[in-house]
Amino acid sequence: MTRPDRRAESSSNRLPRWVVGGLAVPATVFIGVFYLWPVGTLIGRSFTLESLRSALHDPAIRHIAWFTTWQAGLSTMLTVAIGLVPAYLLARFEFRGRRLLTAAITVPFVLPTVVVGAAFLALLPDRLDQSVIAIVMAHVFFNVAVVVRGVGGLWEQLPPDLGAAARTLGASPSRTMREITLPLLTPAIAASASIVFLFTFTSFGVVRLLGGPAHPTLEVEIWQQATRFGDVGVAAVLSVAQLVVLGLAVAWFSRLQTTHRRALDLAPLTHRQRARTPRQRAFVIGATIAILVAIAVPVAALVDRSLRTGPGHSLAAWRSVFGAHANDASRPTVVAGFDPLASVVTSLRFALIAMVISVVVGGCAALAISTLRRGGRLLDTGLMLPLGTSAVTIGFGLLITFDTAPFDWRGSPWMIPLGHALVATPFVVRLLLPVLRSIDPDLRDAASTLGASPIRVWREIDLRMLGRPLLTGAGFALAISLGEFGATSLLTRSGRETLPIAIERLLNRPGALLHAQGYVLATVLAALTFVIIGAVEAVRLGSDQRA
Amino acid sequence: MLEVRDVSVSFGERQVLNRVSIDVANGEIVALLGPSGSGKSTLLRVIAGLLVPDSGSVALDAVDITTLSTHRRNIGMVFQDEQLFPHRTVAQNIEFGLRMQGWEVARRSRRVTELLSMIGLDQFAGRRVTGLSGGEAKRVALARTLAPSPRIVLLDEPLTGLDRELHDQLANELSHLLRSTATTALIVTHDRDEAAAIADRTVTLADCERRP
Numbered sequence: 119m120t121r122p123d124r125r126a127e128s129s130s131n132r133l134p135r136w137v138v139g140g141l142a143v144p145a146t147v148f149i150g151v152f153y154l155w156p157v158g159t160l161i162g163r164s165f166t167l168e169s170l171r172s173a174l175h176d177p178a179i180r181h182i183a184w185f186t187t188w189q190a191g192l193s194t195m196l197t198v199a200i201g202l203v204p205a206y207l208l209a210r211f212e213f214r215g216r217r218l219l220t221a222a223i224t225v226p227f228v229l230p231t232v233v234v235g236a237a238f239l240a241l242l243p244d245r246l247d248q249s250v251i252a253i254v255m256a257h258v259f260f261n262v263a264v265v266v267r268g269v270g271g272l273w274e275q276l277p278p279d280l281g282a283a284a285r286t287l288g289a290s291p292s293r294t295m296r297e298i299t300l301p302l303l304t305p306a307i308a309a310s311a312s313i314v315f316l317f318t319f320t321s322f323g324v325v326r327l328l329g330g331p332a333h334p335t336l337e338v339e340i341w342q343q344a345t346r347f348g349d350v351g352v353a354a355v356l357s358v359a360q361l362v363v364l365g366l367a368v369a370w371f372s373r374l375q376t377t378h379r380r381a382l383d384l385a386p387l388t389h390r391q392r393a394r395t396p397r398q399r400a401f402v403i404g405a406t407i408a409i410l411v412a413i414a415v416p417v418a419a420l421v422d423r424s425l426r427t428g429p430g431h432s433l434a435a436w437r438s439v440f441g442a443h444a445n446d447a448s449r450p451t452v453v454a455g456f457d458p459l460a461s462v463v464t465s466l467r468f469a470l471i472a473m474v475i476s477v478v479v480g481g482c483a484a485l486a487i488s489t490l491r492r493g494g495r496l497l498d499t500g501l502m503l504p505l506g507t508s509a510v511t512i513g514f515g516l517l518i519t520f521d522t523a524p525f526d527w528r529g530s531p532w533m534i535p536l537g538h539a540l541v542a543t544p545f546v547v548r549l550l551l552p553v554l555r556s557i558d559p560d561l562r563d564a565a566s567t568l569g570a571s572p573i574r575v576w577r578e579i580d581l582r583m584l585g586r587p588l589l590t591g592a593g594f595a596l597a598i599s600l601g602e603f604g605a606t607s608l609l610t611r612s613g614r615e616t617l618p619i620a621i622e623r624l625l626n627r628p629g630a631l632l633h634a635q636g637y638v639l640a641t642v643l644a645a646l647t648f649v650i651i652g653a654v655e656a657v658r659l660g661s662d663q664r665a
Numbered sequence: 666m667l668e669v670r671d672v673s674v675s676f677g678e679r680q681v682l683n684r685v686s687i688d689v690a691n692g693e694i695v696a697l698l699g700p701s702g703s704g705k706s707t708l709l710r711v712i713a714g715l716l717v718p719d720s721g722s723v724a725l726d727a728v729d730i731t732t733l734s735t736h737r738r739n740i741g742m743v744f745q746d747e748q749l750f751p752h753r754t755v756a757q758n759i760e761f762g763l764r765m766q767g768w769e770v771a772r773r774s775r776r777v778t779e780l781l782s783m784i785g786l787d788q789f790a791g792r793r794v795t796g797l798s799g800g801e802a803k804r805v806a807l808a809r810t811l812a813p814s815p816r817i818v819l820l821d822e823p824l825t826g827l828d829r830e831l832h833d834q835l836a837n838e839l840s841h842l843l844r845s846t847a848t849t850a851l852i853v854t855h856d857r858d859e860a861a862a863i864a865d866r867t868v869t870l871a872d873c874e875r876r877p
Contacts, residue, residue: 282748285734286741286742287736287741287809289761297761
């Protein structure tokens with residue numbers, strides 16, 4: 119596609135530079151003040167040679183670093199191995215319920231980490247629920263969708279006749295898999311694996327719920343050092359070390375993606391077929407059932423446990439959270455130290471604030487990035503940075519930066535939604551940018567020739583097209599904020615517990631009623647997430663059908 | 666040598682092959698004619714074992730192979746769009762079947778050199794297959810199929826989609842190559858002239874159907 123160079127375009131037809139520059143301001147300030155400054159503070163103020171030395175020589179920390187790495191490695195390998203089965207099923211076969219299965223597989227991935235942790239806590243017997251096995255199982259459950267999407271996308275495009283050719287040359291099915299299919303899928307496998315490794319290496323919510331005190335990861339240790347032991351130095355060293363590991367992983371990942379794109383010149387075709395042989399039919403049916411069961415069982419366990427306060431099932435826990443209370447003694451506030459119902463309200467309020475911040479900041483930023491050249495790319499990269507930073511690090515940075523007058527904002531109620539917005543904004547930008555970039559400039563030119571002023575062109579063309587992606591972005595921001603646990607763990611104050619914080623508190627305390635209440639809140643959070651993501655998908659699919 | 670008897674295949678409601686029978690004698694080159702979408706490729710897939718027929722049988726040298734796995738049949742196939750392995754070089758593509766048969770390295774590389782010179786691409790051993798021209802890719806695909814000396818070679822529209830000049834040139838080469846290696850072949854095409862140029866005998870799919 120060749121287009122005339124847009125720089126040569128008459129400048130009087132475009133929005134004035136100061137308007138575009140102005141759009142970049144909120145995002146620049148936002149990232150500068152609430153990301154770069156805190157991270158800078160983290161590195162500068164607390165990261166001293168001495169704290170580095172003491173951390174490196176601390177056998178406990180070495181042990182934690184080693185545990186973090188190997189559990190992430192093991193989780194990643196298992197996730198990839200297990201994820202290849204649904205990836206193959208969805209890439210190669212056409213069958214009734216295929217779309218439903220695709221949707222079902224993404225369910226665990228959109229669930230908040232605390233909910234996944236709670237689900238496996240509910241599912242596993244007491245003997246297993248505070249063990250590495252539990253952590254790894256939850257990680258696999260959570261991340262399989264990454265492999266299915268990543269690897270399945272490529273697998274779908276591999277011509278099945280490549281395998282057929284190998285078979286006619288004498289390769290057995292397993293040899294064909296080893297020599298042809300897997301090597302061709304390697305770029306996608308490696309890319310998915312590195313994402314899964316990133317997620318499991320920085321896993322916080324799942325480990326807080328399932329690891330117990332015996333199995334902290336680096337992320338949990340940072341939180342522990344910062345909030346419980348008050349050792350900011352060690353926490354800072356660990357944060358920076360983790361930043362470095364994540365930076366390397368992201369760099370490796372983006373390099374993989376470039377080679378990935380170069381490696382195969384595949385037409386975007388799908389080669390799905392109906393199962394023909396009895397063996398294929400058995401595989402399709404068996405795998406579909408197994409996948410659905412694997413997804414449904416932990417979620418069902420969650421709901422089941424919310425109904426158990428004693429022997430048999432009852433709505434006691436639900437009633438104690440949502441019902442009117444006859445007397446003050448039965449109010450859960452008295453037992454738990456906070457009101458579980460209030461956490462629902464708090465979470466919703468924070469989510470709305472976070473949504474507004476990320477939609478405004480992300481929206482302005484996307485418009486600026488799509489118009490500006492070099493500055494745009496810089497802003498784009500800057501906004502992506504929080505994604506490569508662990509949530510606990512973000513929260514920790516905010517905590518130690520805004521602790522002195524006149525910036526003592528640690529206790530202010532907007533600190534938590536702000537942290538959530540840092541995580542959600544990149545998603546909003548990523549959803550908006552492709553749409554903005556795909557707007558044909560001729561469309562704008564046509565509007566100009568019809569007498570629209572630059573600002574009118576922008577309103578009539580650009581803004582119109584952004585409706586759906588903005589809605590989608592808002593939905594994602596809501597869901598992200600509702601489930602956010604890492605940054606919140608550091609910024610939370612008593613009396614302002616969010617749902618994930620409340621769930622973790624309730625589940626880590628003894629008492630059947632408190633546990634059941636924890637599962638009630640986890641069920642509520644899962645349901646809220648379902649509804650939001652379901653609505654987002656409906657909007658997205660609606661736009662697909664119109665296109 | 667190859668005996669296909671009363672093979673029927675349907676995909677869902679659609680009957681693609683209806684009691685098709687065909688014979689190919691040892692050393693014979695048979696062209697199977699039929700319009701596009703008439704099920705010719707499906708028949709080749711049944712013979713290669715890539716597709717199990719709903720009914721009917723396939724026998725090779727009087728041994729029933731209807732349900733035998735593809736990789737145990739030693740039936741070669743040249744696919745319509747070559748299906749060269751994109752992650753392997755020209756030489757690695759050609760030697761793939763030899764490796765599956767367990768040939769040792771030195772013997773493999775002699776055979777590859779021999780085949781490369783047969784198809785006139787002597788200098789191409791280390792090339793990536795993704796950079797080949799249409800005609801080169803066809804030749805490499807043919808060499809890969811011939812390398813392990815299969816009992817019969819199935820060719821699925823091998824010359825479709827080439828320009829006139831290249832088409833005629835490759836038709837000649839193909840005919841020569843199959844004859845000089847005394848290869849038994851069943852070639853599927855919709856082009857009557859092409860069939861006449863390459864094959865000893867031409868049959869149409871309609872002729873093969875529902876014979877008593």
